[in-house]
Amino acid sequence: xxxxxxxxxxxxxxxxxxxxxxxxxxxxxxxxxxxxxxxxxxxxxxxxxxxxxxxxxxxxxxxxxxxxxxxxxxxxxxxxxxxxxxxxxxxxxxxxxxxxxxxxxxxxxxxxxxxxxxxxxxxxxxxxxxxxxxxxxxxxxxxxxxxxxxxxxxxxxxxxxxxxxxxxxxxxxxxxxxxxxxxxxxxxxxxxxxxxxxxxxxxxxxxxxxxxxxxxxxxxxxxxxxxxxxxxxxxxxxxxxxxxxxxxxxxxxxxxxxxxxxxxxxxxxxxxxxxxxxxxxxxxxxxxxxxxxxxxxxxxxxxxxxxxxxxxxxxxxxxxxxxxxxxxxxxxxxxxxxxxxxxxxxxxxxxxxxxxxxxxxxxxxxxxxxxxxxxxxxxxxxxxxxxxxxxxxxxxxxxxxxxxxxxxxxxxxxxxxxxxxxxxxxxxxxxxxxxxxxxxxxxxxxxxxxxxxxxxxxxxxxxxxxxxxxxxxxxxxxxxxxxxxxxxxxxxxxxxxxxxxxxxxxxxxxxxxxxxxxxxxxxxxxxxxxxxxxxxxxxxxxxxxxxxxxxxxxxxxxxxxxxxxxxxxxxxxxxxxxxxxxxxxxxxxxxxxxxx
Ligand code: ADP
Numbered sequence: 001x002x003x004x005x006x007x008x009x010x011x012x013x014x015x016x017x018x019x020x021x022x023x024x025x026x027x028x029x030x031x032x033x034x035x036x037x038x039x040x041x042x043x044x045x046x047x048x049x050x051x052x053x054x055x056x057x058x059x060x061x062x063x064x065x066x067x068x069x070x071x072x073x074x075x076x077x078x079x080x081x082x083x084x085x086x087x088x089x090x091x092x093x094x095x096x097x098x099x100x101x102x103x104x105x106x107x108x109x110x111x112x113x114x115x116x117x118x119x120x121x122x123x124x125x126x127x128x129x130x131x132x133x134x135x136x137x138x139x140x141x142x143x144x145x146x147x148x149x150x151x152x153x154x155x156x157x158x159x160x161x162x163x164x165x166x167x168x169x170x171x172x173x174x175x176x177x178x179x180x181x182x183x184x185x186x187x188x189x190x191x192x193x194x195x196x197x198x199x200x201x202x203x204x205x206x207x208x209x210x211x212x213x214x215x216x217x218x219x220x221x222x223x224x225x226x227x228x229x230x231x232x233x234x235x236x237x238x239x240x241x242x243x244x245x246x247x248x249x250x251x252x253x254x255x256x257x258x259x260x261x262x263x264x265x266x267x268x269x270x271x272x273x274x275x276x277x278x279x280x281x282x283x284x285x286x287x288x289x290x291x292x293x294x295x296x297x298x299x300x301x302x303x304x305x306x307x308x309x310x311x312x313x314x315x316x317x318x319x320x321x322x323x324x325x326x327x328x329x330x331x332x333x334x335x336x337x338x339x340x341x342x343x344x345x346x347x348x349x350x351x352x353x354x355x356x357x358x359x360x361x362x363x364x365x366x367x368x369x370x371x372x373x374x375x376x377x378x379x380x381x382x383x384x385x386x387x388x389x390x391x392x393x394x395x396x397x398x399x400x401x402x403x404x405x406x407x408x409x410x411x412x413x414x415x416x417x418x419x420x421x422x423x424x425x426x427x428x429x430x431x432x433x434x435x436x437x438x439x440x441x442x443x444x445x446x447x448x449x450x451x452x453x454x455x456x457x458x459x460x461x462x463x464x465x466x467x468x469x470x471x472x473x474x475x476x477x478x479x480x481x482x483x484x485x486x487x488x489x490x491x492x493x494x495x496x497x498x499x500x501x502x503x504x505x506x507x508x509x510x511x512x513x514x515x516x517x518x519x520x521x522x523x524x525x526x527x528x529x530x531x532x533x534x535x536x537x538x539x540x541x542x543x544x545x546x547x548x549x550x551x552x553x554x555x556x557x558x559x560x561x562x563x564x565x566x567x568x569x570x571x572x573x574x575x576x577x578x579x580x581x582x583x584x585x586x587x588x589x590x591x592x593x594x595x596x
Pocket of ligand 1: 495499500503532534535536537545550551552553555556557558559560561562584585
């Protein structure tokens with residue numbers, strides 16, 4: 001194109017040269033008495049159409065020189081005739097035309113420079129008149145729409161670009177006329193037929209009298225951004241569908257604990273964002289709240305996944321058990337941006353668990369009562385003995401009282417013994433009552449293990465003594481404690497001792513010993529070992545020993561060891577057996593020690 005323009009210029013220059021030569025020839029040869037030189041003005045005007053100010057100036061100068069030369073050449077004998085006036089007139093006309101053309105050219109140059117600046121912009125910029133006819137079309141517009149400037153000029157922009165407005169065109173124009181500006185999004189069509197979305201900014205240019213004259217339209221291609229926006233919206237819709245399909249209550253919250261999203265499932269619980277004042281904490285059961293707050297305080301420190309079970313107040317005011325899990329979303333800087341989490345309704349599960357625990361507790365109670373029934377003779381004896389002593393000491397005290405004078409100090413000693421024996425009897429009854437009581441599923445407290453053993457032994461010892469069974473107690477860790485339910489752990493020990501008792505009873509010739517020991521394991525767990533010198537347990541039976549209803553006894557229930565196992569595992573421990581047939585059995589209870 002530049003080459004084409006150069007050729008065009010060269011041709012024009014050549015034509016101007018020919019024209020100047022022709023005028024010079026006319027001026028010299030014709031003697032028409034006319035100011036032929038005035039025709040040079042046309043050459044200057046032609047040059048001003050395409051050349052720079054310097055070229056126009058040079059053309060004007062050449063024309064003046066030729067005019068004067070022709071005059072001198074033709075009138076050197078008489079310079080001051082009429083021709084002089086014509087010469088001066090011609091020179092003046094050429095000079096004035098040259099000055100005006102140069103000035104005009106400067107103005108054109110300034111405009112061209114300004115237009116050049118607009119061409120530097122990447123945006124499509126064009127100027128259109130009020131009818132929409134394009135007056136100026138920058139390079140950005142050429143690049144964006146594919147139309148060259150000469151193709152676009154004078155075309156009506158809305159038709160050329162098949163513009164579709166997101167508001168009505170009349171509204172855009174009204175806004176433009178009122179405020180001088182309008183901004184919006186337009187869908188337009190390129191030369192190749194493809195569509196694009198542009199952010200369009202219009203500015204209104206007015207004439208000196210304030211009347212609208214032209215519109216400067218600047219368009220930026222935002223098709224890619226629009227496509228990304230649409231894609232993001234689709235992804236967002238997809239995400240919502242997925243989150244609403246998840247069979248859980250999904251939530252997200254900010255680092256300050258404000259909930260900023262709940263999936264639709266929450267409406268099943270009658271809960272929405274406004275209903276919880278934007279904080280899940282407001283729905284947590286007061287008893288679970290301290291644990292909930294501790295968990296979140298820790299989570300904020302460690303920024304690790306959290307999990308807890310808690311009761312959540314539903315829209316109807318009823319609390320339901322929920323399993324809550326949350327994970328932090330980290331920024332590149334390693335800071336928590338927000339928390340994502342789910343809640344699962346475990347209320348039914350909890351209720352089943354509780355019913356199961358209750359059934360277990362009932363069963364354990366039943367077996368305890370059955371064991372106590374077995375011990376009833378020994379226990380009755382144990383109560384009877386102090387009662388007998390109470391009667392004997394009471395009678396003796398009466399006798400000392402009837403003496404004259406009464407033996408007061410003897411009476412006092414007798415009554416002291418009455419009290420002591422009465423307390424002994426009441427202690428036996430207390431133990432009996434506590435074991436026969438139907439307790440709540442788990443009632444944990446810190447227990448001294450040595451005391452636990454002593455108290456359990458107290459209930460069975462008389463029965464063992466009745467059958468000449470020696471009990472060896474070896475407590476090498478007297479102060480160790482466990483956290484547990486006293487009645488349940490006593491039940492385990494009594495069960496093991498009674499089983500050992502049954503096994504030892506079957507030994508006809510040989511030692512009848514039971515040994516119960518308390519010690520700490522290498523891992524500092526509490527070990528309670530019940531060992532007997534009974535007949536032991538064969539391998540086949542060992543496999544089924546802890547299963548429900550397994551018994552080898554004629555009147556056995558087969559519940560004892562299975563209950564022992566579930567009680568110990570509910571305390572975080574385990575129970576194990578070591579036995580060789582004919583060499584007795586060793587049951588070991590392992591429980592986590594408690595420091596307080
Ligand atoms: P039950 O005592 O009602 O049979 P348990 O569950 O307490 O129920 O015991 C199950 C079985 O384990 C007993 O029938 C017995 O065969 C065996 N057993 C338990 N303890 C011992 C032991 N110390 N020595 C030998 N066998 C034992």
